[in-house]
Amino acid sequence: MDPDxxxxxxxxxxxxxxxxxxxxxxxxxxxxxxxxxxxxxLMPGFRRVPLRLQVPYLPASRAQVANVMSLLKGRxxxxxxxxxxxxxxxxxxxxQGFRPAVGYELNPWLVRLARFHAWRAGHYGKVSxxxxxxxxxxxxxxxxxxxxxxxxxxxxxxxxxxLELPTDAMVxxxxxxxxxxxxxxxxGEGVDRAWAYLIQAQRQAPPxxxxxxxxxx
Ligand SMILES: C[S@@+](CC[C@H](N)C(=O)[O-])C[C@H]1O[C@@H](n2cnc3c(N)ncnc32)[C@H](O)[C@@H]1O
Numbered sequence: 274m275d276p277d278x279x280x281x282x283x284x285x286x287x288x289x290x291x292x293x294x295x296x297x298x299x300x301x302x303x304x305x306x307x308x309x310x311x312x313x314x315l316m317p318g319f320r321r322v323p324l325r326l327q328v329p330y331l332p333a334s335r336a337q338v339a340n341v342m343s344l345l346k347g348r349x350x351x352x353x354x355x356x357x358x359x360x361x362x363x364x365x366x367x368x369q370g371f372r373p374a375v376g377y378e379l380n381p382w383l384v385r386l387a388r389f390h391a392w393r394a395g396h397y398g399k400v401s402x403x404x405x406x407x408x409x410x411x412x413x414x415x416x417x418x419x420x421x422x423x424x425x426x427x428x429x430x431x432x433x434x435x436l437e438l439p440t441d442a443m444v445x446x447x448x449x450x451x452x453x454x455x456x457x458x459x460x461g462e463g464v465d466r467a468w469a470y471l472i473q474a475q476r477q478a479p480p481x482x483x484x485x486x487x488x489x490x
Contacts (some may be wrong), residue, residue: 318379322406328423330358330383337447338365340461341419344445344469350416351375355407355430360387360400362419367400371417375401377410412437421447428452435475442472453481 291299319327333341338361345352345366352366357376364387367374378384387402403410412418415438420430431451434444443457450456450468455478458469 336465340467352417353415354419377405418444424449444470
């Protein structure tokens with residue numbers, strides 16, 4: 274019998290207890306595999322983005338896209354999706370007449386996927402998917418913005434949008450509302466809900482009083 278054959282080796286392995294060192298190796302191996310998937314597929318290009326600003330990909334549902342479009346209905350100008358994922362919001366905005374329709378996305382796989390979807394829909398070259406860090410793009414020309422991001426980044430994003438957007442701009446947030454802004458309109462229920470905000474109204478609103486916690490800290 275060949276001692277190196279799998280039939281011989283496997284029973285030997287299953288009889289042997291793993292032990293502390295073995296468990297450590299399994300844990301390290303699994304951790305590395307998870308990290309490889311995270312860094313290579315889910316979050317490539319995010320190395321220069323601070324950890325607290327990293328938002329993973331989670332595509333908007335059909336209902337969420339429909340709610341965003343309903344809030345944007347009748348608005349002139351283009352649409353910019355910050356963190357455009359596979360490009361579904363940008364593509365739908367283009368279909369509904371928004372020009373230009375632009376998505377900023379850091380993950381190069383998602384940028385490619387979005388371009389593929391645009392090509393399949395017959396709109397390749399008409400919509401723009403740009404591999405850019407949303408924190409570094411200038412939004413001075415954007416009249417309509419959509420964001421499907423995490424609650425942790427929304428306070429900082431409020432500041433950027435208030436600084437850069439034109440007075441007549443509207444921002445639509447999906448899944449999570451902006452923490453300090455006054456809502457103009459709401460569409461949908463539960464996780465599908467989307468909130469619209471007028472920039473002019475936020476600029477006219479009196480600054481929020483600091484909370485007790487922020488005075489202490
Ligand atoms: C929750 S997903 C939303 C995707 C898309 N907007 C949708 O609704 O289907 C957030 C997206 O933002 C992208 N993202 C996160 N931080 C970014 C950044 N700093 N610059 C560009 N894209 C970013 C992520 O890669 C991810 O695709």
